[in-house]
Amino acid sequence: MTEAVRTELPAGFGRLWTAQTVSSLGDGVTHAALPLLALTLTRDPMALAVVTAAGTLPWLLFGVLGGALVDRWDRRRTMWVADAVRAALLAIPAAAAALDALSIPLLATVAFLLALGGLFFDTAATAYLPDLLGRDPVLLERANSRLRGAQTAASGFAGPPAGSALPALGRSVPLVADAVSFAVSALLVRTLPAVPRPVPQARESLLRQARAGASYVFRDRLLLGLALRPAVGNIAFVAVETVLALFAHERLGLGALGFGLLLTAEAAGGLLGAGFASLLGRRLGTGTALTCTAAVEGVAVLGLATATYPYTAGLSLAVCGAAMGATMVIAPSLRQAIVPAALMGRVASTSRMLAMCAAPFGALLGGWLATAHGVRTPLYAAAGLLLAMTALTATLTTDRRVEAALRAAAAAAAPAPESDRRRAGEATPEPAPTPEPAPAPAPAA
Known part of the structure; x- marks a missing residue:
């Protein structure tokens, strides 16, 4: 029975896998579509490089601070809020594309904010998974194998071709598709099982x-x-x-x-x-x-x-x-x-x-x-x-x-020994009283 528990992924993992796969598909679409959208605005290599570089800046500027915030916050809430915000954010360039108001500064800003949301989502997901799986090394390898495989298939195979083809239907179409993927991911993540929150460390900056x-x-x-x-x-x-x-x-x-x-x-x-x-x-x-x-x-x-x-x-x-x-x-x-x-x-x-x-x-x-x-x-x-x-x-x-x-x-x-729990002030149940033995019968005369 113990072995079965160790080899079975919990039901909540399926929803996390689906959420990350859908989100990765949207990421692949945007990864291919954003440069193509930028090309419709300019042929200046430096301007194109600005859009690409903007997507890497959040990790360089806020990587460690973002991790510290994730360690303070509820991981599940951080994930679904990050994806919900990214879905809403993509509505801005989608509307600008439909109104023929796109610009390089707007695309660079969107790339930066999407990457910032990705920083919080990815860090929270990395921290949430071991809590969901009880830090079991076997389950973690199995789960990461499935997550990595799905991410590669979605963002490496399916997403880029779709991101290259969708602009033909309209410049806003790939952005809307990615927004939908983020919204679906947020809804799925919100239904994930709760895990214990990190221990508060409010006294430290x-x-x-x-x-x-x-x-x-x-x-x-x-x-x-x-x-x-x-x-x-x-x-x-x-x-x-x-x-x-x-x-x-x-x-x-x-x-x-x-x-x-x-x-x-x-x-x-x-x-x-x-x-x-x-x-x-x-x-x-x-x-x-x-x-x-x-x-x-x-x-x-x-x-x-x-x-x-x-x-x-x-x-x-x-x-x-x-x-x-x-x-x-x-x-x-x-x-x-x-x-x-x-x-x-x-x-x-x-x-x-x-x-x-x-x-x-x-x-x-x-x-x-x-x-x-x-x-x-x-x-x-x-x-x-x-x-x-x-x-x-x-x-x-x-x-x-x-x-x-x-x-x-x-x-x-592992649970602390009983002596350590008593020193920490944890209440422990009193041992049941031992019944006194019945008196021995008197010897026969």
Whole structure:
């Protein structure tokens, strides 16, 4: 019976999965539609870059503070309010598009506010899931695998083509579609089961709480390794993405359709990797699995750098996507299992902020190396960076550290001994009085 409980996801998870899948589909639509809408207004590369950059600023400016707020607020309410506000927000550019009043500043503002809402929703969802699943590592890996797979399918496969096609029906249509997805998500999230609220920390300032969350990550070697992996990885992957279209055109001879197929191969690999992540963690051990996927990413990017044929490049990207997909299930699941509930929002947002801050360095690195040394050079540099990161984080995310952290988390979650509860002033029931034994019969005369 206990095993059945450990392997069955609660009914509320289905509603959370549906909400995030619908919302991811809308995100994919907007991700493709916003640049196309911007192109109808200007051909200035800097103006287009402003719209793109606006979507990354909230994580850079408010990442840790947002996590501290999520740790103060009710996570379920934070999620549905964030999506309801985003649904209402999209009505503004939709109306402007219908009235032919769109502008680059308006699109940049909308991109910024949508990303700010995403910051609160994603952080609250990351903190809510372990509470819903009782911090069970097995259930967390299974749940994150399903969430990651659905997100990849919705935002990577279905959303972008729809976002590219819907503007033909009217410039406001993709914005309305995304608004509907946010509204549906908000309604579903509002019906999720309640979980215990974080312990109030009203005596501490918000800034002090934010610093406490960040320092918790940097002082714990396992959490530091889990945070460095996406941060360093983002430098490498963004460097690759910066020159990938040019590489595909100049070195592989691919047009727009071929480049799209390369990206599809990477997304397909990510979907596959998310599916076998739990099996990989069980067979190899969580720490070993994380080291192996990091090494595979580096080798796959090295294969991409040496590729001279489109099929070889597509296979390399698919393998890299599979390793990334597995990592993005295993690492967050481990973090959710070992971080205390009161710190979950801040730890998650700190890790995400480090990754987001690293991305601009990757773009600059890729552009500079391609300009100075050729279009293949950023790919070789990215492979070297990923393999060096593998060697570094392998010492921080060992199986021994993982097992010790899981044991410590399980001990912290266990009920306190009766003596500790009495010292804390908790009422304990009085033991039942022991009945006195009946008198022995008198001996016979």
